[in-house]
Amino acid sequence: xxxxxxxxxxxxxxxxxxxxxxxxxxxxxxxxxxxxxxxxxxxxxxxxxxxxxxxxxxxxxxxxxxxxxxxxxxxxxxxxxxxxxxxxxxxxxxxxxxxxxxxxxxxxxxxxxxxxxxxxxxxxxxxxxxxxxxxxxxxxxxxxxxxxxxxxxxxxxxxxx
Amino acid sequence: xxxxxxxxxxxxxxxxxxxxxxxxxxxxxxxxxxxxxxxxxxxxxxxxxxxxxxxxxxxxxxxxxxxxxxxxxxxxxxxxxxxxxxxxxxxxxxxxxxxxxxxxxxxxxxxxxxxxxxxxxxxxxxxxxxxxxxxxxxxxxxxxxxxxxxx
Numbered sequence: 001x002x003x004x005x006x007x008x009x010x011x012x013x014x015x016x017x018x019x020x021x022x023x024x025x026x027x028x029x030x031x032x033x034x035x036x037x038x039x040x041x042x043x044x045x046x047x048x049x050x051x052x053x054x055x056x057x058x059x060x061x062x063x064x065x066x067x068x069x070x071x072x073x074x075x076x077x078x079x080x081x082x083x084x085x086x087x088x089x090x091x092x093x094x095x096x097x098x099x100x101x102x103x104x105x106x107x108x109x110x111x112x113x114x115x116x117x118x119x120x121x122x123x124x125x126x127x128x129x130x131x132x133x134x135x136x137x138x139x140x141x142x143x144x145x146x147x148x149x150x151x152x153x154x155x156x157x158x159x160x161x
Numbered sequence: 162x163x164x165x166x167x168x169x170x171x172x173x174x175x176x177x178x179x180x181x182x183x184x185x186x187x188x189x190x191x192x193x194x195x196x197x198x199x200x201x202x203x204x205x206x207x208x209x210x211x212x213x214x215x216x217x218x219x220x221x222x223x224x225x226x227x228x229x230x231x232x233x234x235x236x237x238x239x240x241x242x243x244x245x246x247x248x249x250x251x252x253x254x255x256x257x258x259x260x261x262x263x264x265x266x267x268x269x270x271x272x273x274x275x276x277x278x279x280x281x282x283x284x285x286x287x288x289x290x291x292x293x294x295x296x297x298x299x300x301x302x303x304x305x306x307x308x309x310x311x312x
Contacts, residue, residue: 025301025304025305025307025308028304029300029301029303029304032181032188032300032304033185033300035185036184036185036186036187036300037188037189038189039185039186039189040186040188040190040193040215041189041193043189043190043218044193044214044215047214053210055206064203064205064206068202144182147181148178148179150181151174151178
């Protein structure tokens with residue numbers, strides 16, 4: 001029973017992708033750029049939620065940065081799927097598994113963001129900011145974790161994975 | 162230190178991991194400011210306010226990527242020196258650096274006049290465009306560095 005990554009790697013699509021020598025590096029570059037935008041957007045939202053920035057309401061901050069966050073996540077997802085086919089990684093790779101779990105959790109936090117930012121209609125209720133702060137901080141930590149795990153083969157090596 | 166980086170697969174991988182995450186943050190933060198300067202995003206946000214929030218993170222992330230990059234370089238200095246991708250990264254960072262200096266010391270002087278304008282003076286737009294193009298290219302050449310075939 002061949003391993004999944006080997007099975008994917010043997011697909012005609014996968015082999016074709018690797019034959020176009022510049023394709024994988026280009027996909028990786030776009031992946032890194034879009035992840036950068038994801039992280040930056042979350043940082044800007046967090047700065048407002050933490051109170052470091054005072055510009056506008058939480059809702060206005062959401063309206064300003066969430067669209068860019070979503071576009072960036074979309075590009076990261078498309079390039080990520082492309083990379084899964086063109087340069088498949090083994091499910092036994094501990095770092096890759098960690099990345100997938102962290103990404104899943106980050107996606108949940110990201111989906112919750114527009115909700116927690118909009119609950120605060122006009123007045124800055126203390127409770128609203130606490131919830132928003134928790135979700136926004138979690139989103140940043142999780143996306144950062146997923147980013148590091150993306151290149152975290154050394155962690156897997158240390159754990160013997 | 163150079164020997165450790167050169168000989169330890171863990172050392173290099175750890176540096177590489179931090180380097181790429183850091184450069185992603187640099188690009189993301191700079192892109193926000195560049196998009197504002199070009200005029201395609203956050204046009205209701207004063208340029209000075211955006212700069213004040215974006216730049217500290219940008220500098221911190223850049224310092225981290227520069228340190229990790231320098232450490233990786235010391236491990237294989239001779240090889241990297243002839244690597245075309247690496248050479249282009251250095252050239253592009255120099256261009257980006259000059260761009261920043263020109264923007265900061267000349268264009269930004271008059272920021273009070275156009276801080277809240279949706280449309281920024283041409284010099285500002287150019288600075289944003291050059292910066293964005295440079296950093297996108299730096300990421301591409303950074304990847305190319307890893308794939309470069311030494312003759």
